[in-house]
Amino acid sequence: MTAAAPGRLTGIPPEAFATAARRIMARCDELSRVSADDGSITRVYLSPEHARVNRLAAEWMREVGMTTRMDAAGNQLGLLRAAEKDAPVLMLGSHLDTVIDAGRFDGILGVLMAIETVRLLRVPGAELGSWRSPFPFGIEVAAFSDEEGTRFGKALLGSSAVAGQWDESWWDLTDADGITVREAYREFGLDPGRIGEAAHTSEQLVGYLEAHIEQGPELDRRSEPLAVVSSIASARRFQLSVEGEARHAGGTPYDMRRDALLGASEAALAVERICSAEHHIIGTVGQLEAFPGAVNVVPGEAKFSLDLRGEYDEKRDAVWQRISRDLDEIMGRRHLRWRAREVHQAPALFCDPLLQDVMAQGIGSTLPKGSAEPVTLFSPAGHDGMTIGSVTPVGMLFLRNPDGISHHPDEAVSAPDVALGLRAFAEAVAHRGAEPVS
């Protein structure tokens, strides 16, 4: 890696990045108004809002000279062809779906930066008014349709289809209204039988690059705008339930209680105690509910979620074993039963060395000569690259996220950081363009 590498985009005036960054910020605002909820941002898979943002993204893709299509999984794709018709593509992208009451940038920023990157890099095509890729590969921008898993509980549905990793059991997943993925596909106008057509093969892809806000405070703490991502967290998610006995709150002395909520409370605190003692392991209990949930009834049941992430699969699994042993002790002592259902597992995704290198060169081109090496960060948050990584090399760029606030309306990124990030991202693509296709 070389800091302060010479930029390859010397023909682009510096103000072009600032102009593009302003357009990106304005479009983040525009997309934020496409929401299922008034006054907050919620946009889930296969919803009317999903269709609306796909149409907007397609329009913006065509505006920079791409041909567009929505694939069999509802992902919006745009293609900037290479000179050679059958050349593979470098995929650039992120996702347009959101969590409930989301911020404006998570995913969205990466899609818009990919589109602006195309605008910056494209060269005139053979036909009048057409544009093409200047590289021996095409550029495909992917606006993934479901990364967050907000509607069906299962994350990364959109990119899983692109990676050819669709699991037939997912058709029967249901949303809060009991609608299955299969039914939602049909209602959206998609044919479940054609899901396989969304798949890309390794041969069709040169790699995948994504820009994303950090979703954590590291860059802000270090006063750095950009980072190369080294790997994406290994993750496991569990739904846990604790069973005790529902009893009258007044009449049941403590020695006769089997209070499921107190067991779950101890469990949540144990997760914090165990994980916070480890490096690069984080566990979160985001959901917890007591049943029957009456003011005057000792809870007979409690349900809670556990989201466990780590840099390495082995360490993550060792921590889960340790949590399990603690739960055995807690629940045994309280005469409760517990069980865990694993609802998600993803191995750690290590970013490709070449794509980490071009990303570092891209960041380097934004730094003054003699600067230190660009920051490299591990991503505890999941990203579409986790699935795309199964078919092609992945590289990622992180942009500074003030105070690390994410999945929240206060989520932010600054326009100057977006301008810098866009320059680094476009430079990285150009650096990749200078390397052999495969």
Next chain:
Amino acid sequence: MTAAAPGRLTGIPPEAFATAARRIMARCDELSRVSADDGSITRVYLSPEHARVNRLAAEWMREVGMTTRMDAAGNQLGLLRAAEKDAPVLMLGSHLDTVIDAGRFDGILGVLMAIETVRLLRVPGAELGSWRSPFPFGIEVAAFSDEEGTRFGKALLGSSAVAGQWDESWWDLTDADGITVREAYREFGLDPGRIGEAAHTSEQLVGYLEAHIEQGPELDRRSEPLAVVSSIASARRFQLSVEGEARHAGGTPYDMRRDALLGASEAALAVERICSAEHHIIGTVGQLEAFPGAVNVVPGEAKFSLDLRGEYDEKRDAVWQRISRDLDEIMGRRHLRWRAREVHQAPALFCDPLLQDVMAQGIGSTLPKGSAEPVTLFSPAGHDGMTIGSVTPVGMLFLRNPDGISHHPDEAVSAPDVALGLRAFAEAVAHRGAEPVS
């Protein structure tokens, strides 16, 4: 108090109590089928089920010679007149509403025992086929309409109206569907403007006696079927909320988290730790929920309930102060804010010495000569007597509740215990009848 006091009901053959107990058990079964839920018992205030059980209770009251009316608060009342037209009444009763997924006996048993007591004690009236009270007071059986507070969160609405303690602010309480008490009254066919007509004055009442399952394990542990109640718990209920910051579960390191759920979890455990170290104090967190409640978001808010009961108001309040100090420490350390809204407060109700005495005599009449004094218990559970106690002396009888299971489908009482309890209860009324009216 005298154990093994001679029974006053020598004219009643012992098998009459067993027959009545069997009828009570069958009617508990019959009422259990009047439920808003298939396969479980849920019967809330001002619901169609409320109307149906009132009609059944009225029918059974008339069958034993009472005149019936539904009062302005939806309570079902039956009157067995005294010989003298304007004589005051001794009120016997309990409630017909239930918690969600309730047992068959809580409240219901007391209403049915009151009706059978009338059947056992009534004497022929002046008119052919009519019946009257054998005492210088009438007997009024009250089937209260709302003791549990299941629908509107506020307990004891029915008996509060009878005690003339209705609070005008209650009209605006809402149920889970946003329906106010006022609207529910009108829908049920009641006129909110006439609520005052439900009130009884002290002059109209000789006292109030109630039989109830224990809702705790004390009698079962002591292998005793019946107890005199000395007092009903002092209670306070709070809705607490903890405010932190919702953050991305992956990207937010532990030192930047302000996890409201972990604060609430520590709070629930603090309630257990503090209360279990005290005698006759019990605190329960029955509801707890985290928001936004997503698997991958650090909870920014948590809400939970606290039900706090004690034998004495002062000690209960001192324990609440101690819990508050612990919450200050927990939330301060975790950079969370907390607040509590008190939604219910009831002082301890001490049962009337005379009515405790007649109840002990009633129990004594069921015991072999030379037995020990009847058991006396404090009731950590609330009862209609808490409000009725503001206008007239209160006495209560507890029946053994196997394993103390209450507010649960497994709630039980045995037919032999009901027969014994009925005999003790009827004897107690007869003993009260032998004392001056006021």
